[in-house]
Amino acid sequence: MRPLSRPRRCLTILALSTALLGAGAAVPAAASSAGLAPAVSSLAGRPYVETSLFFGTARPDGGPDVTDAEFRAFVDAFVTPRFPAGLTVQEARGQYRDAHGTIERERSYELILFYPAREARLADPKIEEIRAEYEARFGQESVARVDRRVTVDF
DSSP states (O other): OOOOOHHHHHHHHHHHHHHHHHHHHHHHHHHHHTTOOOSSOOOOOEEEEEEEEEEEOSOTTSOOOOOHHHHHHHIIIIITTTOTTOOEEEEEEEEEEOTTSOEEEEEEEEEEEEEEGGGHHHHHHHHHHHHHHHHHHHTOSOOEEEEEEEEEOO
């Protein structure tokens, strides 16, 4: 038997995975109709978007790092007015390759926002304002952004 080519092997794995997922989805329904409790309960909640923004603190021009006080003041004055319902800030350590190809390691912050999926069009320009302001105010090359569709219950 001849080994499968890489694209054919990927298609075969995808087809098998899809079949297994479909078979697994039928099991809780069958168990439920037989009077058995499902293995996984349904997740209550509503469709939201989770946006994570990653703020570095090292300045590419070699200036002093953004301090905790400067970052907190930025969040209080610029982010909170745009997202008064709430947000989360986590301290982190990160690294990235700068515009000159150098790996930079720095103290950083992850800002996490949750907002209803139906409000995504309204939230997007506010998020882009936050990114642009931080880049301009603190001389940053970029602020990374990650968006995920999630189900949230408060």
